[in-house]
Amino acid sequence: MLSNRLVTALAPAIWGTTYFVTTEYLPPDRPLLASLIRSLPAGLLLVAVTRRLPAGDWWWRSLxxxxxxxxxxxxLLFLAAYRLPGGVAATVxxxxPLIVAGLAAGLLGQRMTLRVALAAIAGVAGVSLLVLRANAQLDWLGVAAALGGAAVMAAGTVLGKRWRSPAPLLASTGWQLVAGGLLLLPVTLLVEGAPPALTxxxxxxxxxxxxxGAALSYSLxxxxxxxxxxxxxxxxxxxxxIVATAVGWLLLGQDLTVAQAIGAVIVLAALVVAQRQGGKTDADHRVRSGGRRRQPGGGRSRATRA
Known part of the structure; x- marks a missing residue:
């Protein structure tokens, strides 16, 4: 349904405001601290509100x-941001979407169509016009980190579809945020040290x-x-x-070039083309892919791709 797409789209729209909040409100050079505070307290809050802990396989699946x-x-995202100009990191x-399409073909039985592949390529081209600068330089460690970040997020998306949690949405979201935050905690202390005094x-x-930026957006x-x-x-x-560029233009007075406007149009067109499966429901996708649904907590989920 269109409403489900619009609600889901709020999450990346919110994430697009992160750059503005980071540069204008947070202490400098503390990206891991921002990631930790963004995830662990949000996860603990959701777990406390729902009062639900994982059971069975969902202990390791949540991890x-x-x-x-x-x-x-x-x-990986912040390593890429430090090693690469922001436009290069975003473009990589x-x-x-291409990685997700490939993983979905193997794990969910979803056939990668030419339309999806072309839309994904157009999306990369549009983002490059939107954020890439002519003087951008490559750092291969940064490129590897950006690719790694895209790959792990893609794997998380596909596995999240394959493993359907029997718990309420807020509870399972909280489990993931706590797990990610606990993994970030030692890395943050080792790399950045103790938190600074906060204003x-x-x-x-x-x-x-x-x-x-976490509890609401990740739930959506x-x-x-x-x-x-x-x-x-x-x-x-x-x-x-797109949102990050718009916020920079509206609130930070950054220039908006014709190339950026064209890039935004290309990205939006790619997004619309990729959503052209219209009103097909989750059940429609499951029937087409031949997937079966097990009882909650089972190993397989609905294979729901087209």
Missing amino acids: VLGALNIGAFLP GAVQ ATNVAGYAYLTTI WFRGIGLLPATEVTFLGLLSP
Whole structure:
């Protein structure tokens, strides 16, 4: 349904505001601390509200998904951001829809169509126009980190679709955020050391990242993974650089060039083309792919791709 896509799209739109919040509200040079505070307190809050802990296989599944979506993804993302100009990192990361389509073919029985492949390539081209600068230079460690970040997030998206949690959405979201945050905790202390003294502005920025940038946005994202085909969800992630560029233009006075405007149009067109499966429901995708649904807690989930 269109409403499910629009609700899911709110998550990458929120993530697109992260750059503005980070530069304007947070202490400098503390990306891992921002990732830790964004994930662990949000996860603990959701677990406390739902009062639900994992059971059975979901102890290790939550750890795997939390590592992929948060604990491994965020350090790789920030390593790429430090080693590469932001435009290069975003452009490399835009290959994620292609990776998801490939993984979905192997794990979910979803056939990769020419339409999806072309839309994914167009998405990379559009993001490059939107954020890439002519003087950008490559650092191969940074490129590897950006590709690694796209790969682990893609794996988390596909496995999140394959493993359907029997718990309420907020509870399973909290499990992943706690797992990812606990993995980030020693890395943050080792790399960045103890947190600095925080101002009221810093606290406000971290509060936004914890409540809106993590608890709300990840709940919406994981909801979308459960309701929509994985490729459709991952294409919605291309909204992040569009929102980041728009926020920079509106709130930071950054220039908006014709090339960036064209890039935004290309990205939006790729996103629309990738969503053209229209009103097909999750059951429609399951029937087409031949997947079966087991009882909650089982190893297989609905194979719901087209």
